Amino acid sequence: MRETFAATVSQAMDEDPRVAVVLAVISAGMFRAAAARHPGRVIDVGIREQAVIGVAGGLALTGMRPVVHTYAPFLVERPFEQVKLDLAHQGVGAVLVSIGGSYDAAAEGRTHQAPGDVALLDTLPGCAVYVPGHPDEAREALRTAIAGDDLVYVRLSETANRVALPVTGRLSVLRTGSPRSAGVVLAVGPMLDRVLEATSDLDVTVAYTASVRPFDREGLSALVGAAGNADVLVVEPYLRGTSAHEVAAALADRRHRQLGLGVARDREVRAYGTPADHARAHGLDTEGIAKAARDFFLV
């Protein structure tokens, strides 16, 4: 997805003079050609992540469309006040594009991981969030984001699903349960393939989204209305329960149950290894999701 990101943004720079890229060293080599074609529009501020957001805010104040990129912890957590004040509070936008996410940088350890990124950005009014599950979805999300003016977060991952789905802002239905089904499972971004496999023997509706904010409350409400039970399992590749308040709001008009799967909130996994190791530790591998689904749906 990182290569797709660089290619998509470089092309957008060729087509739209508003587009600028702000970097803090990470991925700078991927924008060298674009920088040569467009002097002054690729700005590498060095290892200075407060400046990376502040500069983006200033660019946006002059009418440009900044795309800001680095590892998730250095893009969202370290300069969070800059995101809140230099972008959101100024009433200007930017496209923030992260890599690393929850535990893609497993061997790097906790310092390079940011499972709370989406939850943090969710505290800012109007911040859109894309979590592509495939490079083609990343391209589509970036094109939509760059064409707008708002604050948008695009969370790239090194894990991808086999097939890309359209990025529409609405939930896509992958499998429809019977009228007596156990409920609805919602997979976010790169969790889809594992969710499909983990729930293959259950009578449930499986839905998917790569655009988690704004959240498709209407779509979830309709799917739950057609299911046999108002029970919803959400599987997200970041902090467990990040979208629980959205599910609660979508289903506020009826009695319902919900469970969120994601990165654990109650402990820090102090281990290295691979993303697959961490998925297992958080119960986000196929087996962990299957067990949680059986327990939740009481089958």
Place this chain on the structure above:
Amino acid sequence: MTATAPLSRYADLPALIGLMEGDDKHRGAAHGTLDVVWVLYDRVLAVAPETAGDPARDRFLLSKGHGPAAFYAVLAAKGFLEVPALRGWASFDSPLGHHPDRVLVPGVEIGSGSLGHGLPLGLGTALGLRAQGVRRPDGAAPRVVVLVGDGELDEGSNHEAIAVAGRLGVDGLTVVVVDNASSSLGWPGGIGSRFLTEGWEVREAPGRDHEALYASFTRPHAGRPLAVVARVRS
């Protein structure tokens, strides 16, 4: 000669501040930023109420957002704000708070209050104007002037921006440091040395001396950003 509009002179600023802070206090002289902001809007910046939305305008960013009465008073004197708007400042439905909000006040370039945000924003603004090749009607590049306090310079975000602006030679950017010696740990070797090392042009001026401030702001500084350290007592 046309008549001067009411409440539009330097001598009127204490009265305008009085509308916000109370007439009996006469606190105009206590505002360390007053003369710097006046000189900028009166003689330096190419911006007026009718050009406040022009992409090619000069821009003033009040980074040190607290104590904005002097700023609001100058904006009112220069016609960006209606004078009656000064009454009732900081009330619920007033656009004027203890920290300015650009979304609420025409002519205010940034919302500020939390320290250390104006300089990186100003740097990005100057980079954006440079990348787009924006020119004022007189052919000059628009200026971006950021006001910070010496205490505000404690915030590390400023030093990120100082380094980047110097290294990238952002000569459209000017910082004026209003130095009232309020940094609790001080700046051994002087505030100017922080900018000088990073390749800025550095000038010092008494913060109440209009001619000295004007000269500091307007002498050429091609290829380098400009820092003006304006010393005041308050």
